[in-house]
Amino acid sequence: MRRPWLAVGLAALCVAVGIPAQAFAARPVVDMEATVLAAQIDPRRADHTLTPGAQSSVLAVEQALQAQNLLDAQWVDGYFGTQTVAAYAAYQRSLGYTGLAANGLPGTTSLTKLGLNRYTVANTIGPGAKVARDGFVVDARTQAMLTEAQRLLGYQLVLEQGSYNPGGDPTSAGTHDGGGVVDIAVTGMTAARRTSVARALRQVGFAAWVRDPSQGDWPWHIHAAAINDTDLSTQAQNQTGDYYLGLNGLANHGPDDGPRIPIKTWEQYQRGL
Known part of the structure; x- marks a missing residue:
């Protein structure tokens, strides 16, 4: 009663x-x-x-x-x-x-x-401590994601730009000012291997694209932003949002030109989702 x-x-x-x-x-x-x-x-x-x-x-x-x-x-x-x-x-x-x-x-x-x-x-998340990689700074979450992408690929990835780099490369438009964002060197890679790297990065929770010189004032590289990194700069936040909406993360808001796979965060990947 x-x-x-x-x-x-x-x-x-x-x-x-x-x-x-x-x-x-x-x-x-x-x-x-x-x-x-x-x-x-x-x-x-x-x-x-x-x-x-x-x-x-x-x-x-x-x-x-x-x-x-x-x-x-x-x-x-x-x-x-x-x-x-x-x-x-x-x-x-x-x-x-x-x-x-x-x-x-x-x-x-x-x-x-x-x-x-x-x-x-x-379901709390965070970037973790800042660590060194290839002479650059990244956060622990990004480091773990890169390590897993390397495991999937079976070979080492080399950075040509890291995170927490305000005032760095002006062509990056502020995306590297915060955490979670890296550029991968692609020197000597075939087109197929570049695509494979972008796919592996996407698998583990990056918004990742192969960038070529026709798109901007930069050499060939792979740009990757870790989805849900709470240290993302505003510009990088915008890129990850665009990625979910099927866009290329550039100022022209063009269609996504990367390998199409189910989009997930690092935490979802870890849970096998």
Whole structure:
């Protein structure tokens, strides 16, 4: 038999001892993987199509941003568009974060703080520590992805540009300013091998393309951006979003010219999805 007085009594007790009553209610769960992915794809969409599997998580984040007076109610819709990215970046700055830590992509610490007494966070992800590779800097997550791509290929990959390189090659248009982005040297590779490398990189969770001199002021190379790396620069975020929308990640927004395989993140690859 239901006892409505029990709920009333519990609420009164919460007020008496200073504990919010909602602390005893089931809180929504924010899937960080899905939320970060939406923050990359949604701003690049021409419409308000929602990222599959992300709506409820994004909605909980937007409601929390609205409660902080950082997001207007009209944008609380489960779509992590440009308004939500800007609001989340403003929240990061309110915590004292700057640079890549205030890039509008949710990080574990900021996402958890935002959800205090509102939601819990699941499937946390992060770039890990910065490490050296081929004389460049990458993060640990990117290093692990490259190592797995090499295993699939059966040979070593050599970088010609790494991550965290602001003010580096101007032809990169800022994509290497943050984490998760590398350029692979292709000297001596046949066209077939270049395509094989791009395919292996895509398999493990990179948005990867073979770049040729006709596309810009650069030599042949393979450009790869690690999807869902929370240290991605804004420009690299845009590239990964374009990749999901079947584009080439260039300023001309041309069709994807790389090998077509099912798109997945590093974490999805690890889970065998």
